[in-house]
Amino acid sequence: MQRIHFFVNFSTPLGAGGMQTAEDQFQFFEGVFFEMLGRDVQVSQYRLLQGGSINVTVQVVTNEGKYFIKYNTRNHEGMFETEAKGLELLREADVIRVPEVMNWGRRDGQDYLILENIEYTKPNFDYWESLGEKIAALHRHTDEKFGLNFNNYIGSLRQSNEQKEDWLTFFIEKRINLQAGLAYYNELISKELYDKFQQFYKVLPDLLPDEKPSLLHGDLWTGNVITDNEGKPCLIDPAVYYGNREMEIAFTTLFGGFDKRFYDTYHEAFPLQPRFDQRVPIYNIYPLLVHVNLFGTSYLPPVIRTLNKYL
Numbered sequence: 578m579q580r581i582h583f584f585v586n587f588s589t590p591l592g593a594g595g596m597q598t599a600e601d602q603f604q605f606f607e608g609v610f611f612e613m614l615g616r617d618v619q620v621s622q623y624r625l626l627q628g629g630s631i632n633v634t635v636q637v638v639t640n641e642g643k644y645f646i647k648y649n650t651r652n653h654e655g656m657f658e659t660e661a662k663g664l665e666l667l668r669e670a671d672v673i674r675v676p677e678v679m680n681w682g683r684r685d686g687q688d689y690l691i692l693e694n695i696e697y698t699k700p701n702f703d704y705w706e707s708l709g710e711k712i713a714a715l716h717r718h719t720d721e722k723f724g725l726n727f728n729n730y731i732g733s734l735r736q737s738n739e740q741k742e743d744w745l746t747f748f749i750e751k752r753i754n755l756q757a758g759l760a761y762y763n764e765l766i767s768k769e770l771y772d773k774f775q776q777f778y779k780v781l782p783d784l785l786p787d788e789k790p791s792l793l794h795g796d797l798w799t800g801n802v803i804t805d806n807e808g809k810p811c812l813i814d815p816a817v818y819y820g821n822r823e824m825e826i827a828f829t830t831l832f833g834g835f836d837k838r839f840y841d842t843y844h845e846a847f848p849l850q851p852r853f854d855q856r857v858p859i860y861n862i863y864p865l866l867v868h869v870n871l872f873g874t875s876y877l878p879p880v881i882r883t884l885n886k887y888l
Contacts, residue, residue, distance in 0.1 A: 606637050606646065609689050613680040614641070631733050636694060644679065648689040651733070657681040657690040659729035663795075663817040664692075670718045670792060673711035674811040701808035705835075708802065708810040709842030716791035716822040716847060723747040723790045723819055731796055731816040731864075732871050734759075738818045745785055747820065748863075749778050756866035765874055773884050780887050784859060786850045790819035797825050799834035823853055827860035858883040 603620050610618035619640040626634045632647040647657070661678045668675045677693040701707070724740035724747055737755060741747035753774065761771040794801070795816030805811040826849065829835045862883055868876040 605685055608684050609691065610639060612682060613691060643694040645692045645694045646689055648687045650687050653730065653733060656730050657688050659727060660690060662727060663729055663815040666817050667812060667815055670715055672714040674805055674809060676813060695811060696806040697804055698806055698808055700804045704810060705838035706842045709839040710846050711810060713843050713846035718792040719789045720819040724751065725818040729816055731867055734867060734870060736816055744787065744821045745782060749781065752863045756863065756870060759870050760866060765869055773888060776888055777884050784856065788821055791822035793818055793820050793825045797829055798832050823849060823856060824860045827857040828864055830857055831861050831864055
């Protein structure tokens, strides 16, 4: 069978030993499919997809169908295992489409995750209303504690989900302060700014409402919501945990792209508590600090403005 690849003048890393050729690539894919199915699978072609800064993402065509594969050589321990567990948790909620996890593992110095291949198409006319309803339904799934029984990643950063009885403690200790501490350790923020965070925590009890934990996608921006082959929304790349649902809705506003119909439908299905709009900058301190730690200090100004507003 003729093999076709879509990498033009492109080669990918293979551990520390060199670069990967197209033939290496085919052997890698056929190897991971053998591990998944226990039999030989013929790979006829693969296509590099647009991905993030962490992983290589490809669509692979085999004699048994198409698959989506993510892989990397950066040794982020447990990244794909926890992503797989997060996807399964979202699938178990059974309210919105999530790709099926086929397998995950490590081969030839590369970690990989094999998912159901989802063919994109144009969104339906009621796409945003549907997404609002489905996210509201997801947020009605609850648990006894905030956090999760396993840690995971947000981007390439470890995300601690150590469970806590109340949202305020979890938000301060396992979200903001861990990121602020990492930024201080890496000299991205000053000691003065780090101390300002400690003062900020003292005013939060009067600012944040109390609700039951909600199952959150955890990284809900437009890049992690795709349109499936039926024009319906589908969630990918989660950083799941049980948290205050206001955290999730606030994050959707940070980089834009969500239609007003999404918010209107969500509020109708599961109304947020009064003055939510005033709390949005507080919740978004967390993803902004994540971006500071991943990409640099250009994301600091809105964080500083929020701290100054309350201190």
